[in-house]
Amino acid sequence: MSGTDWTPWPEEFAERYRKEGLWAGRPFGESLTHWAEERGARTAVVAPDHRWSYADLDRRADRLAAGLHRAGIRAGDHVVVQLPNLAEFVALLFALFRLGALPVIALPAHRRSEIRYFCEFTEAVALFVPDVHQGFDHRELAAEMLAGVPSMRHVFVAGDPGSFTALADVDADPVPLPARDPGEPALLLLSGGTTGVPKLVPRTHDDWYYSGRAVAEACDYDSSTVHLVTLPIAHNWTLTHGLMATFHAGGTLVLAPSADPDVAFPIIAGERVTDTGMVPGVALLWIEATEWTDDDLSSLRQVTIGGTKLNPELAKRVEPALGCRLQQAFGMAEGLCGFHRGTDPQDIRLLSQGLPVSPLDELRVVDSADRDVPPGEAGELLARGPYTIRGYYRAPDHNARAFSSDGFYRTGDVVRLLPTGHVVFEGRVKDQINRGGDKIAAEELENHLLAHPQVRDVAVVGLPDEVLGERICACVIPKGDQPALDDLVDFLVERGVAPYKLPDRLELMESFPLTGLGKVSKKDLVARLS
Known part of the structure; x- marks a missing residue:
């Protein structure tokens, strides 16, 4: 990866981390080999269709790396990996580490907007997807990427490949591969931000x-x-x-x-x-x-x-x-x-x-x-x-x-x-409600309301208000009988909550919109209620 693409640690810090024994100077491909030599038949991965020992995982990563190399993927290439919780994900990750191709780890929930951005922004040459996951056919999305992203050359599918290449068929006898620099990025993760397209996070082997x-x-x-x-x-x-x-x-x-x-x-x-x-x-x-x-x-x-x-x-x-x-x-x-x-x-x-x-x-x-x-x-x-x-x-x-x-x-x-x-x-920093100049921490109110016997779960958000700037809205998934706003206000008053923190509005819901990790998406709640 080009030195202008990412920011390495200053040398004085890197030297200290190496001296303290924190950075081992070992790329992941070598790590798996070391673990397999130590543990052999001990079970490493269990998934619905697989049970692999450390030795099995090491062999599969070796053969998968060789198969990808034969397909034309090389060290320095970027690839987007969008796979659910499969054993194949683990083998692929270590195969890419050995090959020196840089995986961009996307979420199964991502769709056209995010996947196209990842592919175009990193100039990815390959996309790894499942066939159908939670009712969505990822092969159709992959076909769009192959047709619309100039750098894209390969699509590999875990499961029924359709017109593409089955990941299970990517297999070849191991070949010598270039040594990896443990100080260089091993993969690109996604930032946890809930607004806009996620930033890409370069994480090194070390x-x-x-x-x-x-x-x-x-x-x-x-x-x-x-x-x-x-x-x-x-x-x-x-x-x-x-x-x-x-x-x-x-x-x-x-x-x-x-x-x-x-x-x-x-x-x-x-x-x-x-x-x-x-x-x-x-x-x-x-x-x-x-x-x-x-x-x-x-x-x-x-x-x-x-x-x-x-x-x-x-x-x-x-x-x-x-x-x-x-x-x-x-x-x-x-x-x-x-x-x-x-x-x-x-x-x-x-x-x-x-x-x-x-x-x-x-x-x-x-x-x-x-x-x-x-x-x-x-x-x-x-x-x-x-x-x-x-x-x-x-x-x-x-x-x-x-x-x-x-x-x-x-x-x-x-x-x-x-x-x-x-x-x-x-x-x-931005998860505050500004109600007429008073700042209210949403999580403080949420913790109080979660103690109410008729509240199963709660998210507190600020909704736009022409006079106050924002009003306080308590979004509640009820437990048993549905609570009324007056009930919640009285409950909070009894718990000693300041009057300016009391909710102005109550919305009863069956569920909350979620981000990919399962966090409540307050951005979507505000958009829905405004």
Whole structure:
């Protein structure tokens, strides 16, 4: 990749990370070979149609890399990978690492607008898709890309290929391939922004490898770990917390097509799953499902909840319902991530979202003028460290705004730090409601309302108002009898909520619009209600 396409770490930082042993200097292709030599027949990947050992995965990655090379894909080529939770995704990822082609990891939910942008912006030569996923025929979309994107030459399909090439048929005897530079980007992830087309995040072999190792250590993974992925594997969270951390520890990665309890619970029972990750909405589903399921969930040791802040009222219900330890987490494709540790007391696990995984993570909490706020006060989180990028791919103008002059990434999250170093998320810089000059943090109201006996889930948004600027709207999924606005206002008053924070409007809903990761899309809520 051209040096103008991405921003490497300054040499003094890179040298320190290497000296401290954080950057191993080993590309991923070699890592898988090393793991296969160590573990051989130990199960690496379980999916609906596959059960591969580490040796099996290593062989498949080798043959797939050779098959792609024979098809004309070379080191330095960009390819877009849009696959759901399949074993083929894992083999393809390592095959591309060995080949030196740079995967752009797209979400299965993306459609024409996003996929065309990724293909054109990166000048991708190939697109990898499923045949039909959740009722959508990805081959039709692939045909449009092949016809409309000048750089596109190949389409590979997991499943029935139609007029394209079946991924299962991409197979050849291994061939010598160029050595990879571990300091160069290994893949392009998508930023977690909910507005506009996602920015592309270049992650190097060195930094991404280390983040997986650090997560495995923070989560106490070992060779007995059986990690279930129910969210899309294409997210950095599932890739790092699931795939990379599990492989570092020598455990088993189990891929499920859905987080629905009817799907996930039998897999937990059958595979004796020990760990999994989910967003709060899924946690709520699982908690409710435990009241009727007959599936044996006793193998679970730890459930990690992240993606968006877990309300304390819901957090208190996790351990009694699921019978395992609750771990909160935070993270972003740009790098920085944090998890609770096994020694953290319950109050810390309920209140905070975790502790950064690396001792060399540097955090600042600043006000709107970039001044550090007093300890314990809320401000925007800035981060710098051995696995947090220094710039987006081909985005110099945006980088000037998104990164400080000394290399800190401006996360856009409003947080406060506990004396222990644990991070408490208070919202987003722009996730505030400005009602007549009064600033209301939506998450504060959401946490109060979630304690109401007739509220199953809630999202608070600001709706445009000609007089006040914004009015407060509580969007509620009811539990049992539907609440009225007066009921909620009285409840909040009883809890001591200031009058200016009380909702002006109530909208009852059956479900919320979601982003690809399962977060509530407040942008879509506002558009729907305005």
